[in-house]
Amino acid sequence: MTNGAQSLMKTLVDAGIEVCFSNPGTSEMHFVSALDDEPKMRAVLGLFEGVVTGAADGYARMADKPAVTLLHLGCGLGNGLANLHNARKGKVPVVNIVGDHATYHVKYDAQLQSDIETVARNVSPGFCRTATSTETLGQDVAEAIAAARAKPGQVTTLILPADVSWGEGGVAVEPLSPPTPEAADEATLEAIATAVSSGQKTAILLGGHALREPTILAAAKIAAHKGVTLLAETFPTRMERGAGLPYIERIAYLAELAMVQLSDIKNLILVDAKAPVSFFAYPDKKSYLVPDSCQVHTLAAPDQDALASLNKLVTAVGADRAQPKLQPKKQPVSPVGKLTAEKVCKAVGHLLPDNAILIDEGITSTLMLAAMTAGAPRHDLLTLTGGAIGQGLPNAVGAAIACPERPVYALIGDGTAMYTIQALWTMAREQLNVTSIIFNNAAYSVLNIELDRVGAKDSGDKAKSQLDLTGPPINFAEIAHSMGVHGVRVQTAEDMVKALEYAQSQPGPHLIEAIIPESLNKTKRKILPWLLRSMPSLPLSVSKALKKKLAP
Template identity: 50%
Template sequence: MAMNGAESLVRTLVAGGVEVCFTNPGTSEMHFVAALDRVEGMRAVLCLFEGGATGAADGYARMADKPASTLLHLGPGLGNGIANLHNARRARSPLVNIVGEHATYHRAFDAPLTSDIEGLARPVSAWVRTGLSARDVARDGADAIVAARTAPGGVATLILPADTAWEEGTGIAPTPAIPERARADDEAIAHAAAALRSGEPAVLHLGDRAVRGEGRRIAARIARKTGAKLLAMTSNARIDRGAGTVPIERLPYPVDPARETLAEFRHVILVGATLPVAFFAYPGKPSALAAPTADVFALATPEQDQIDALERLAAAVGAEAEPEVAPARRPELPTSDRLDPDAVGLVLGALIPEGAIVCDESVTTGRNFFPATHGAAPHTWLQLTGGSIGLGIPMATGAAVACPDRKVIGLQADGSALYTAQALWTQARERLDVVTLIWSNRSYAILRAELANVGANPGRKAIDMLTLDDPPIDWISLARGYGVGARRVETLPDFIAAFRDALKQRGPALIEVAL
């Protein structure tokens, strides 16, 4: 069957299991758009801004465990998507990132939109390729799928010159088999087993696949047998949690509490987690968070099969029995009028519905939400992995596309929400079942604390750089502008009532919560 490069590529993506394309196209991508039109099996989701597309693709990948594609417009379009590609890179989300480019012969003319797209793509991509011809572009697409899905998962950027889209293609290219995850070394299992048998304080520091449901269950068996503690990373791509799952705390974000948490451990056993390090450097404080004398080592890296490694470690230490999981204790709804982060945490614990997907970009407001929701109905929790704010609303959008039957709840700091609020429009357009809770403190609250942390002594001009109250952002109007109904609540009973209403209805809603 004769088809052009664009259609060969789209059909290859569909055949390779890529079913969604988050798009913000321009002229150079028109043949790809036309191909989306002709091909069954690829849902095209329009975004108003590229950060919405890349963040949605990240959220989709975390829930679907497979890549969506994006469609971005040359270097500047990629630029707008970089912040959330950075988060996707840190989440190790598989993602086929398609960036349009001028026709191969046109690039030498340095037209206004010309730029070094590969240069922009490399810092956020595990794999980058520029298509050379329409004959090869289907195979390029298949290679991109493999690159995105090969453990630990990553952003595969395929740059698509317009003529490789519009010239005659070669049809569907088969997607090669995805390589299996490598097994952890026997030496690492033996080392961890010895550490756990030593009787010295040890912690299993869990990240990536090890921190989801299954990994945590095995880790809890090991902990019960050996006395080791369990600790999740500060930021995790995905944790399936709530009633019936093993509760786990996270390494605190601030440096001093993080160091205190780790101080007691002689052995820090990383399972899918990276080295525990400070998010930022501070004058006079160390970057590494474990005790200087601790033995910090990887049982299994994010690239490796962490579940297998945990099973082998469990066998090595004789931890065969299932762990006892404490019965879920769903918090009671708080009864005071006071609307503060602690009360919000209790409300979440009480009201999160079964199967909900929580997309957490709460920043300062949400630091205590985890303990309050251990006993909530079973749900999935997605976090900001790369520290690049502006992920929350797009991530919720993508998660809702991946899981149309699950309620998505966005926990959203107000300053962060302002980077990519356009994604609300995509939620309205696609009738996605997302309720976004905006923590409206009208400041970059984290920076007020950080300004103190770095020892700076701020005056009026500095404080002005951290406040959003002049003029105040009116979230009800912003949400309406994008077609999403919204209300503002200022008391706890009003918050509870509004949240309950939003959970009952289907489709997007936003609640501005005055904190």
């Protein structure tokens, strides 16, 4: 006989799902027991559900297929919600199995009883289902997998009552085929080809799955042939970049900068991306960042075939034989002296090995990372797609499990790191090749900036205390050691370089805690000087225009 959990496990494995990130409880014990029936399923324990869901996100970004998560009722799902939000915003496929009480137990309103579906709808609006019988469970999970994998990718949630899991009569179901995405139609192509050839300033904005090599190369042919600008969305799910690939400028996080980048563009062509909007709203500032004088064209929506659409456009504008401009290899020299956030990025750019995975959740501290690694050996960049901090360390866990041969570097802010610090334990347990770099500036720096940006009045001591992490200072190297990860604290650029070299020489996880000064002058907390300082990360033309606009 096959119980529900066993049929579920077989359906997952038959669909090619190989990894289960889990934090189980009593209601999931039959699923846990079924793990040993399937040698093809790897189980990875996280000590907190935010680690589990963030790992599933990072895994799917790099493996291009979903992992399954195993979560314990509504509370387990709640603990994992923020990183599922990031996956949802990044259009990353994740299949959640959320254990629930036995169907007949629900009416007793026991301690852990809650309305799981209402929570699940926040991150799985497209597929959220409660399994109702052991016999149909296999079909439910096959549909959940297919829905997760269908372009553009989504988070699906299947709620699994304990009696459906332990009941006998489970039937494994063969994988369902997702629908084939379509390319842009002729009318759209013609309109966009006309815009590209118009002589007006035009930009192609790439996002989603369109930031991989083939799509980037196609877009770069058009850029080489027609002089259009290539842009990438602000927070890519996964972006291939570095020496040998075309350089693409990302839209800046700060609306003030993004509006400068977009200011004289007359045609903006979207490829698996949306028109840029401000991350937050600010009093008396625009939310929609595209200038009124710019026309927006959608070449490929996220559920369409971006590569086929771009290839058609290449032909339509006669760029088939164009040679895309490729980024030459160029790494910064080794930094020296007192450590700063910029020098940490420089050290990473200086030493980044070939084929690395770079995870950027440094918030204010990694402003210079893009510039410092633009000419580094080819790598993948994963970023904070949904703005819910605590993604980077778990993402690193998942990426390292998807790509065991590739070194992973996770650059993380201190405030951010504390959200899902338990990820370090899983790195140690699984001996993952992850180097976590924590920028310890003892502050929520971005909020110091935002306090000024939202126009809140000059803040007093209580307000400031909500943004400072100085009392007590956190020792991240010690935290790493407490969970079995090699940890070191550095305060000079030379030591930073040495620590990176050491991490590269030894397999398994490492943590480097970089002690750096706070980004903002605490007495002023003004955005303008910070903006001006940040401009070296932008192309010269943009920073020139910006200086003119912002100079007092």
